[in-house]
Amino acid sequence: MRNFLKLRGNRTFEYKPRYYKGEGSPFKIEHKLDKYRSTATSNRGLKNKFSSAFDDLKTEGDRNLKIRFLIILAVLVLLFLYIIDFDLSIFFKP
Template sequence: MGIFKSKKNKKFSYTPRHFKNDGEGSPFEMKHKFDDYRKTVGSTGGIKSKFQNAFDELKESPDRSANRRILIIIAILIFIFLFIIEFDLSIFLPNT
């Protein structure tokens, strides 16, 4: 079943008329400038391996302030969700 597989692009053996191949690669290759530094780019198997690569890349990132900001945003969203469903947060506080 090809439900979860992405469609591959067709490849043709066309070479442009005015292209000088000086070792830079194909003129038709669309590549982001940060693709060489990331593991999560490209087809790397199933969803489990994609999540593992994303977490490994997150752990290796030198910018700790971005990680902290993401955790704060997630915590705020969790508290908003708990407020919407009227969850009683007093169960976490000590009895006085």
């Protein structure tokens, strides 16, 4: 009865990656783009986080990427409207 109430502990293993030859710890989780992002720094306070996020929005991005995104978005919206059989004639009354 005494062993029934006692919970087993978790097993521990000593894992060493076989083929990892990179820098630093292979177990450290870090996003690849964090070093380029200004909002990933340790900004304390809500106001500082919002101001740094707005500063990132003000920077100009790639124009071709924006145009490609808008074209893909328009095609997907039109495809969705075609699938649900939306009638566009309600906007164009002769």
